[in-house]
Amino acid sequence: GGDSHPLIYMPLTLTGFAVIQNGTTGAVIDSYQVDVNVTANATGNATVGIAAQVSLNASDFSVPAINSSNSDADEGIKYLNITNTTSLENVTMIRIVFYYADFELSGLDEKTISFYYWDSNTSTWLNAMKYVGKNLTPSGPTVYDAGRNTAENYVYIVVDHFSIYGLGASVYGGGGSVYGGGGHVAPQIVPRTGIVRITRPMYVGLVRQFNYFDRRFYNAPQPLWGTLASIGAYWAPVEQAEDLNPITHPHDIEDLLGDVYRIASQAVLEEKPGGAGTVIISRGDLGVDSIAATAYAEVHHMPILLVEPASIPAETADALQRLGARSTVIIGGHEAVSEELVPQLPNATRIWGADRYWTAVRLAEELTKEVHVDTVVVTDGLDPEGTAVMVASYYDAPIVYVKGDEVPEPTRQFLQTHSFKKVILVEVSDTAAEEIKSII
Incomplete structure (x- = not known):
């Protein structure tokens, strides 16, 4: 996954099916937009079917866009609705990799890009990177790991079940003044130059x-x-x-x-x-x-x-x-x-x-x-x-x-x-x- 690609038309539907041998990890979806790897437990094989939809518009999944009023990000980039088409019996962990292209950042600060989970109970997008080792919600996924790789343009999350996710980031800014400028250069403390x-x-x-x-x-x-x-x-x-x-x-x-x-x-x-x-x-x-x-x-x-x-x-x-x-x-x-x-x-x-x-x-x-x-x-x-x-x-x-x-x-x-x-x-x-x- 993750090859460079031209602008694509959304939403994009991806499907995958695999039998994962007990005690191993295998790919179920491998694409330029999303990779999904599943780990089976030590006691039995996992037969896994997955359907994933990627869209630039949160409304395609009946959720609001990521913004500063419902998350710790300023803006959403794109969204992922991922479901299982089979049971998740014998599945212990699921690693989801969500790729992005440079043009999709559109002025956002790449170092702030994060994986977000839609919490329908509070109508909030939760930053998964804050919940490593914890449940996102009492009934939501457990986050085993989460992070970003800006060199290879992807964000990842390791969880135990599927849901609606999104990529979000903040604009380059935060308030402050530039030395010698005599005034504020909102909205950033540290400017670009x-x-x-x-x-x-x-x-x-x-x-x-x-x-x-x-x-x-x-x-x-x-x-x-x-x-x-x-x-x-x-x-x-x-x-x-x-x-x-x-x-x-x-x-x-x-x-x-x-x-x-x-x-x-x-x-x-x-x-x-x-x-x-x-x-x-x-x-x-x-x-x-x-x-x-x-x-x-x-x-x-x-x-x-x-x-x-x-x-x-x-x-x-x-x-x-x-x-x-x-x-x-x-x-x-x-x-x-x-x-x-x-x-x-x-x-x-x-x-x-x-x-x-x-x-x-x-x-x-x-x-x-x-x-x-x-x-x-x-x-x-x-x-x-x-x-x-x-x-x-x-x-x-x-x-x-x-x-x-x-x-x-x-x-x-x-x-x-x-x-x-x-x-x-x-x-x-x-x-x-x-x-x-x-x-x-």
């Missing part, structure tokens, strides 16, 4: 813009922020919990307080049950290096574990072993992570500079060599802002540092050398912001 200044009070608006309603947010100390981002979770300002919790429910802000080495190890092991081939190692007494590694970690799918500058805590050593790590990437110089630790780490390499400012730039340079980077995030290296981590994670953007009112030489060189579509300044002073504006 330009220099933008962000402050902590904008945090909830950014969660809305990024459609991060399905993410987990924690009240955690700074050294954990990079680790959290590397596994798809984020620090959040507790003073905004009252506004944030309702939109991320049932994932309210939780406290992650205590030993950062133990917490980081536990969080990574829980999120990576299948292990990790390469792990990033960063100092745990300060957060500046792991924060700077946010985008590098995400792009390479590497979790971040923490060590003391001169020793490896037992929890970290245990996590490395249980993850089955075959290699490690140390962030920071010898004062951040001692050279004496290198023999204790599997196949260790190091990305570092003379100080936190150079180390951040070295990470940024490595990232720009390996992937296309059109956005950079700048925050204060004396006290990095947690909002910068969430923004950098969303855009796969490197984080570089200013030093109070000063723009350090490595940061200056990096900004002068590269041309970015977006330069996002997070809690940067007026003086430093003006200097950055003159640099770029």
Whole structure:
């Protein structure tokens, strides 16, 4: 499924029939619009017939279109009515893949596209990505997994029965002002291009813009922020919990307080049950290096574990072993992570500079060599802002540092050398912001 295709006429009807051997998974529908794979239980074969209809119009299925009044999306893209024409005896799970073409996005932000379920009891479209491991409704499907693959243009859901579904997404926006523009550029906080200044009070608006309603947010100390981002979770300002919790429910802000080495190890092991081939190692007494590694970690799918500058805590050593790590990437110089630790780490390499400012730039340079980077995030290296981590994670953007009112030489060189579509300044002073504006 998922081959590129011209504009098609809707509605489209697809049917499939298959006998799935016990304990295996097989395809019942395989098309450029929808794939359906069924898993049979271990005790018996599953004889499965499926009928699926795809339409651009929700009214074809007697339901309203996805919009901001009945969902957490701004707009619906297309809809799927999928039913079984045989019993579902011996069926344990059903994986539905819904493909989309670039032209179907029509100005919507691809990173917000989600699989939605129509709840007729509440007349609401529910975002399935918020319900992984739960029932969508008391009598509705159980969601075993859900996600998106923007590289291959599909969204998927793994459930236990069929229903009416839809694809929805949000427009690129959320409210805010562009630095130097003297006014608002509604409806977006981070625009498509330009220099933008962000402050902590904008945090909830950014969660809305990024459609991060399905993410987990924690009240955690700074050294954990990079680790959290590397596994798809984020620090959040507790003073905004009252506004944030309702939109991320049932994932309210939780406290992650205590030993950062133990917490980081536990969080990574829980999120990576299948292990990790390469792990990033960063100092745990300060957060500046792991924060700077946010985008590098995400792009390479590497979790971040923490060590003391001169020793490896037992929890970290245990996590490395249980993850089955075959290699490690140390962030920071010898004062951040001692050279004496290198023999204790599997196949260790190091990305570092003379100080936190150079180390951040070295990470940024490595990232720009390996992937296309059109956005950079700048925050204060004396006290990095947690909002910068969430923004950098969303855009796969490197984080570089200013030093109070000063723009350090490595940061200056990096900004002068590269041309970015977006330069996002997070809690940067007026003086430093003006200097950055003159640099770029």
